[in-house]
Amino acid sequence: MRGMEYRRLGKTEVYLPVLGFGTWEIGGRFLPDYSTDKQAIEIIRLAVKKGMKFIDTAEMYAGGHTEELVGEAIREFDREELFIATKVWSSNLRYDDVLKAMEGSLKRLKIDYVDLYQIHWPNPGVPLRETMKAMEKLVLDGKTRFIGVSNFNVRDMEKAMSYLSRTELVSNQVLYNIIDRGIEEDILPFCKENNITVIAYRPLAKGLVAREPYKSILERIGRKYGKTAVQVALNWVVRHENIVAIPRTMNYNHLEEILGSVGWKMMQEDYELLERMVPI
Ligand SMILES: NC(=O)c1ccc[n+]([C@@H]2O[C@H](COP(=O)([O-])OP(=O)(O)OC[C@H]3O[C@@H](n4cnc5c(N)ncnc54)[C@H](OP(=O)(O)O)[C@@H]3O)[C@@H](O)[C@H]2O)c1
Numbered sequence: 001m002r003g004m005e006y007r008r009l010g011k012t013e014v015y016l017p018v019l020g021f022g023t024w025e026i027g028g029r030f031l032p033d034y035s036t037d038k039q040a041i042e043i044i045r046l047a048v049k050k051g052m053k054f055i056d057t058a059e060m061y062a063g064g065h066t067e068e069l070v071g072e073a074i075r076e077f078d079r080e081e082l083f084i085a086t087k088v089w090s091s092n093l094r095y096d097d098v099l100k101a102m103e104g105s106l107k108r109l110k111i112d113y114v115d116l117y118q119i120h121w122p123n124p125g126v127p128l129r130e131t132m133k134a135m136e137k138l139v140l141d142g143k144t145r146f147i148g149v150s151n152f153n154v155r156d157m158e159k160a161m162s163y164l165s166r167t168e169l170v171s172n173q174v175l176y177n178i179i180d181r182g183i184e185e186d187i188l189p190f191c192k193e194n195n196i197t198v199i200a201y202r203p204l205a206k207g208l209v210a211r212e213p214y215k216s217i218l219e220r221i222g223r224k225y226g227k228t229a230v231q232v233a234l235n236w237v238v239r240h241e242n243i244v245a246i247p248r249t250m251n252y253n254h255l256e257e258i259l260g261s262v263g264w265k266m267m268q269e270d271y272e273l274l275e276r277m278v279p280i
Contacts, residue, residue: 003263004051007244009116010170011195012146016083018238018262020054021047022201022248027069028062036250037069043250044073048082050259056173056199056246058087058120059105067108075110084109085116085199087150087173090123098134102143117144118173119160121151128156132163139167146170148199154190161194169196176200176243178218178233178278179208192242200237203245209233217277221270227260232274234261239271 006015026040027033044055057070067086074082086109092101106112117138119131135147148171149160161169172191174183176198183198191198208214210230218229227235237245247258266274 003259005238005262007197007238007241009146009197011168012170014083014115014146016197016244017051017054018244019052019234019258020056020083020085020199020244020246021052022246023055023057023066023070024061024248026061026248026250027065030060030063032062032065034065039250040069041073043252043255044070045076046252047255048074048077050255052259053077053081054083054085054244054246056085056201057109058089058118059092059101059108060087060089060120064104064108067105071108071110079111083115084111085118085148086114087118087120090119090121093119093123093126093131095130095134098131099137102138106143113142114144116146116148116171118148118150118171119152122149122156128159129163132160136164136167148173148197150174150199150201154186157187157190157194157196171197171199173199173201173246175202176237176245177203177205177209178236178274179205179214179280181275181280188240188243192240196242198240198243200243200245203234203237203247204230205233214278218274221266221274221277224270225264225266227264228257230254230257231261232266234258235264235266236271236274238262239265 005018009016086105088101138144150173215229218232222232
């Protein structure tokens with residue numbers, strides 16, 4: 001596939017495309033919006049054909065409709081070639097609720113297993129041990145290949161890891177882009193040390209990187225490599241081996257631009273220059 005790079009998932013032998021397709025606001029926000037279904041299915045199919053065989057979704061997105069759209073879009077592909085990640089919402093973290101939530105996701109996605117099942121947000125009202133036991137059962141039952149978390153701090157990750165006995169935590173999906181760099185303090189180093197993949201969400205800062213004042217700064221560096229602001233911003237996010245990113249778009253031209261952001265590297269001094277130049 002043109003220029004796609006692959007990154008090892010946690011300590012597993014599985015290699016993920018460094019760019020996955022994010023699906024928040026595809027098919028609605030908190031409730032379903034059926035008006036863009038055709039376009040959504042087409043763009044997901046195109047993204048997969050172009051190498052984004054990793055799709056990230058969640059039971060919460062559009063009240064389940066996003067998973068339905070992903071399910072429809074992936075029907076024409078070989079299941080084994082795809083990496084499908086979804087998430088259980090924070091109100092479903094009791095043992096039985098986790099198992100039930102997985103059944104709902106599988107039904108909407110029209111598949112019999114997912115590749116990665118993630119806890120969307122921690123819920124201090126539910127013992128994490130109980131949730132992790134349910135997550136582990138889903139691995140043993142063949143419903144998910146791997147377990148991940150999202151929006152977990154270091155303490156939560158340590159706890160989650162300590163409650164697993166037969167499997168390992170492979171990923172943490174967190175906010176990361178050139179403007180929002182909070183994870184660099186402790187989450188990113190912790191994940192590196194423990195071989196946990198960071199799945200960077202909102203890697204384009206919701207499109208802010210394509211606007212001023214960021215655009216001009218990113219373009220200045222990009223000129224050296226023949227790349228745009230968006231491509232420089234995404235390339236920067238995935239500069240470490242343990243990071244993959246899940247940008248989202250409903251626009252064909254934007255998809256092409258996103259695909260051109262990997263398969264090349266900037267000089268180390270330019271990555272550092274970017275960090276100094278971009279206001280956070
Ligand atoms: N785990 C969590 O709690 C969590 C939270 C937030 C997000 N996420 C995940 O992360 C994914 C990505 O985050 P996100 O959707 O919030 O934000 P994002 O990917 O940073 O940005 C998406 C926005 O950027 C625009 N865009 C995309 N490509 C562009 C380009 N080449 N030029 C200019 N604008 C461009 C898109 O508009 P167009 O459609 O017009 O291209 C869209 O408005 C989500 O879809 C979701 O899967 C997870």
